[in-house]
Amino acid sequence: MLQDGKVYLGTSFLTNADGSETSQGEYLNLALANRHGLITGATGTGKTVSLQILTEGFSNAGVPVFCADVKGDLSGLAAAGEPKDFLAKRAEKIGFADKYVFEAMPTIFWDLFGEQGHPIRTTITDMGPLLLARLLGLNDTQEGVLNIAFKLADDEGLLLLDLKDLRALLVNMEERRKELSAAYGNISTASIGAIQRDLLVLEQQGAEQFFGETALNILDLMRTTRDGRGVVSVLAADKLMQSPRLYATFLLWLLSELFEELPEVGDRDRPRLVFFFDEAHLLFDDAPKILVEKVEQVVKLIRSKGVGVYFVTQNPLDVPDGVLSQLGNRVQHALRAFTPRDQKAVKVAADTFRPNPALDTRQVIMEMGVGEALVSTLMKKGVPSMVQQTLIRPPSSRLGPISSAERQAVINNSPVLGVYDTVVDRESAYEILKEQAAEKAKREAAQRAKEDKQREEQGRMKRGRTGFSLPDFGRDDRPTRQSRRRTTSRRSNRQSVAEAAMKSVARSVATSLGKALVRGILGSLKSGR
The missing domain is CATH 3.40.50.300 (P-loop containing nucleotide triphosphate hydrolases)
Structure with a gap:
């Protein structure tokens, strides 16, 4: 047989x-x-x-x-x-x-x-943009942005191993959108947001366990x-x-x-x-x-x-x-x-x-x-x-x-027992971009401290020349052009009121003098008759 x-x-x-x-x-x-x-x-x-x-x-x-x-x-x-x-x-x-x-x-x-x-x-990189776009249900525009993300990762040496790596890269792309659009094509905020939402749904379905190492x-x-x-x-x-x-x-x-x-x-x-x-x-x-x-x-x-x-x-x-x-x-x-x-x-x-x-x-x-x-x-x-x-x-x-017990016995005797059961999380895009963001924040803080120190030095120099201290306005405390206009406007209003009062007194004096002259002239005319 x-x-x-x-x-x-x-x-x-x-x-x-x-x-x-x-x-x-x-x-x-x-x-x-x-x-x-x-x-x-x-x-x-x-x-x-x-x-x-x-x-x-x-x-x-x-x-x-x-x-x-x-x-x-x-x-x-x-x-x-x-x-x-x-x-x-x-x-x-x-x-x-x-x-x-x-x-x-x-x-x-x-x-x-x-x-x-x-x-x-498996890793995000091994999955590739075509299958990942299918998994996320992206339209053509969103798939184009995802392809840019993979290309950027290749160009900048960023490993995309799991979902958090891809999310971190998308955040980085949003922050550098204008710069990257000139080199890779249009990157819309709406497309990045849509991909992020789809990744969240995928994560809630348990797919984050599928992406990572050991592959x-x-x-x-x-x-x-x-x-x-x-x-x-x-x-x-x-x-x-x-x-x-x-x-x-x-x-x-x-x-x-x-x-x-x-x-x-x-x-x-x-x-x-x-x-x-x-x-x-x-x-x-x-x-x-x-x-x-x-x-x-x-x-x-x-x-x-x-x-x-x-x-x-x-x-x-x-x-x-x-x-x-x-x-x-x-x-x-x-x-x-x-x-x-x-x-x-x-x-x-x-x-x-x-x-x-x-x-x-x-x-x-x-x-x-x-x-x-x-x-x-x-x-x-x-x-x-x-x-x-x-x-x-x-x-x-x-x-x-x-039965469950029989299944577990087979798993315990498996030739790959212990090979894939532990998650390995090595340095990848998430860690690198996080470190870059921390360094950028540190540089910006140092720059602000330097500018504050320069303003303080300028204030001391002004006090040394005049013998008294001048108000040291910070960026947010300096009078704005609009407030200066309001001050000038108020001064102009006070001056016009004083001038109006003086003009009123002058008109009253002139009126009184005019009446006296008229009475004098009329009186002389009557006596002449």
């Missing part, structure tokens, strides 16, 4: 022309496993079990695996399975009973929040055991799923890191690492075009690095056409066609398989039961096999999650 260089998926049954039934095993060729794959199906149809048996097959073949555990079920990979009637019946029906054993996979648990596994961290070494995801089995890295993502943008950005970052760090290896007899994207629709929902293009580019090129990428989602329409066309190995569980979109998904799924004359693929997709799937994998020269309706084999590890 088992074959070297292949992963056993299950058994398909063919009805012959005479009504008899024959069976054949369905396998995934390890040499072509880096041509990527897709696992789709409605909720409850068996996608998680398919992911589990693929992981077991890769691990037993010496291929390390990284997978995200969205519901907690994949933690069962770390424990041996338990005998159950329906598992035994399935194994017997597909002819797997004599090979069916229960065993645990070598497992390392990871958790971005450090609660259910070893923490995973993840990609090689720790590519470990093998002494007996040659590949280590399975399981990311606890149940809490992470509450922040879907952080989840998607983290997986994109990890994929990008693998692409950038791993050397070219060409075609191998098996992959160096297999990477499972569960809930893959979160990767592409509301993603800007440039980000989708980056995913397509990485998926196309990472094959030559010996990495296989497998997307797990409910609907094949969740994956863009440019990515979907790169996925050669397909496991399609049942779909329900209740809505026009569901019906379109059924058609898309059926049309992407190599037709099998013995199957009405579209009809079978809607009628399969739990644990059944349409399987098509790549054969020699990369040609896809005809689609077959397959009974998926039962897993050897435990179905369902393990």
Whole structure:
């Protein structure tokens, strides 16, 4: 039943022309496993079990695996399975009973929040402006300012390790806005404020634990055991799923890191690492075009690095056409066609398989039961096999999650215990800019003290020349031009009142003299008569 260089998926049954039934095993060729794959199906149809048996097959073949555990079920990979009637019946029906054993996979648990596994961290610099802008949900203008921040950090030798480094740099950019705008382009206060607010929201979601050191070494995801089995890295993502943008950005970052760090290896007899994207629709929902293009580019090129990428989602329409066309190995569980979109998904799924004359693929997709799937994998020269309706084999590890005590025991025996569990906070942008701000404040204080001393010296010189002291006005105590105008105005008002009084007296005297003269003249006239 088992074959070297292949992963056993299950058994398909063919009805012959005479009504008899024959069976054949369905396998995934390890040499072509880096041509990527897709696992789709409605909720409850068996996608998680398919992911589990693929992981077991890769691990037993010496291929390390990284997978995200969205519901907690994949933690069962770390424990041996338990005998159950329906598992035994399935194994017997597909002819797997004599090979069916229960065993645990070598497992390392990871958790971005450090609660259910070893923490995973990266630095702000390693994340880069493109993915960070996606994580923050920035518009084009704000993303431009963020790119300036990264460029400025490079030019001035500032390490951006965690969120406080980036916040400190943004504050520094605001203080130097006019100076930097001339060299790097417009830096608006509104954009800096928006980025700061988004960083605060991100911090409140717990993402500050993701940024910092010790940063993840990609090689720790590519470990093998002494007996040659590949280590399975399981990311606890149940809490992470509450922040879907952080989840998607983290997986994109990890994929990008693998692409950038791993050397070219060409075609191998098996992959160096297999990477499972569960809930893959979160990767592409509301993603800007440039980000989708980056995913397509990485998926196309990472094959030559010996990495296989497998997307797990409910609907094949969740994956863009440019990515979907790169996925050669397909496991399609049942779909329900209740809505026009569901019906379109059924058609898309059926049309992407190599037709099998013995199957009405579209009809079978809607009628399969739990644990059944349409399987098509790549054969020699990369040609896809005809689609077959397959009974998926039962897993050897435990179905369902393990207990908290069992998880902790696995963590305590982990080969990376103590490597990532302690936060390292070395000198970076925050400390450097804080020191620069303190030196600037010190220089300004010294300058003010010097100016005060100069004014005091000038005051002593004035007192020495006149023999009496003159008021020594500080900057804030000197009479302003407006107050001097008010003083002059008041003097002018007092002078005009005195002049008016003198003029009034003069008018009174003149009036009295005039009346006396008139009476004298009139009197002389009367006596003359």
